[in-house]
Amino acid sequence: MSEAMDIKPDAQVKSARAETILYVDGVSVTFDGFRALNNLSFYVEPGELRAIIGPNGAGKTTMMDIITGKTRPDTGDVLFKSETDLTKLDEADIANLGIGRKFQKPTVFESHTVFDNLLLACSGGRGVFKALFHRLSSAEKIKIEKTLITIMLDEKRDELAANLSHGQKQWLEIGMLLMQEPELLLVDEPVAGMTDSETEETAKLLRTIAKEYSVVVVEHDMEFVRDLDCKVTVLHEGSVLAEGRLDHVQKDPRVIEVYLGR
Numbered sequence: 001m002s003e004a005m006d007i008k009p010d011a012q013v014k015s016a017r018a019e020t021i022l023y024v025d026g027v028s029v030t031f032d033g034f035r036a037l038n039n040l041s042f043y044v045e046p047g048e049l050r051a052i053i054g055p056n057g058a059g060k061t062t063m064m065d066i067i068t069g070k071t072r073p074d075t076g077d078v079l080f081k082s083e084t085d086l087t088k089l090d091e092a093d094i095a096n097l098g099i100g101r102k103f104q105k106p107t108v109f110e111s112h113t114v115f116d117n118l119l120l121a122c123s124g125g126r127g128v129f130k131a132l133f134h135r136l137s138s139a140e141k142i143k144i145e146k147t148l149i150t151i152m153l154d155e156k157r158d159e160l161a162a163n164l165s166h167g168q169k170q171w172l173e174i175g176m177l178l179m180q181e182p183e184l185l186l187v188d189e190p191v192a193g194m195t196d197s198e199t200e201e202t203a204k205l206l207r208t209i210a211k212e213y214s215v216v217v218v219e220h221d222m223e224f225v226r227d228l229d230c231k232v233t234v235l236h237e238g239s240v241l242a243e244g245r246l247d248h249v250q251k252d253p254r255v256i257e258v259y260l261g262r
């Protein structure tokens, strides 16, 4: 990007902020002298599905850590819904604001059924015993039923989570996050280790979820990213290298050189 394009007049910055669910601007973070994020700026609109790609070490995980309050930036702004400064909040506050994060490995309650996993997720910290034995409100029931269908596990509702395939466990964990009705969902490499058909179904699932919530997905699997059919941000050395539709960024010689051409 040219220097001229880098200059953001105040009015332009303001209008970008006004329309964003996530506003990351000029974020840098250094670990022991190594700059993991370097003046990183990108914006996500409400209801948007966004894929983040980039080579190993590009800063994708660090970026998620900054958004969720696990890591503090040295400089830069991170705003949720244009006004809440996430750099001042801790991880629990940020989760309570409505930002859900799905880590790469599924962490479901293996010895409970699919249905009970969703029930536990909407229990609001009641504890396992109380959560499983309290009377479900009709709103909770509807929410669980709707989520079971969304995550394609309606027919597995009485199955122990331990008996699910790896892909189904990932979907269940996404469902558990949906029970909290997050406005922004961050998903880290969801299809690693999935079968081809599970990968395809996961793209459909995330596209469905993005009709209701904003979703940011970090992934290396290009077929999957193509299926997401969304805007793609390419990170490299802690900055945005390119942004646009996958077809567009795949043709960018810089992207081919540092990532896709390998």
Ligand SMILES: Nc1ncnc2c1ncn2[C@@H]1O[C@H](COP(=O)(O)OP(=O)(O)OP(=O)(O)O)[C@@H](O)[C@H]1O
Pocket (backbone or CB within 6 Å): 031, 032, 034, 035, 036, 054, 055, 056, 057, 058, 059, 060, 061, 062, 063
């Ligand atoms: N806590 C830390 N201390 C020191 N260096 C770190 C720390 N966290 C990340 N890094 C370094 O910052 C850089 C960016 O790492 P990050 O994990 O964000 O990249 P990534 O794009 O998620 O890579 P991958 O695709 O391999 O997961 C890497 O060089 C990594 O070694």
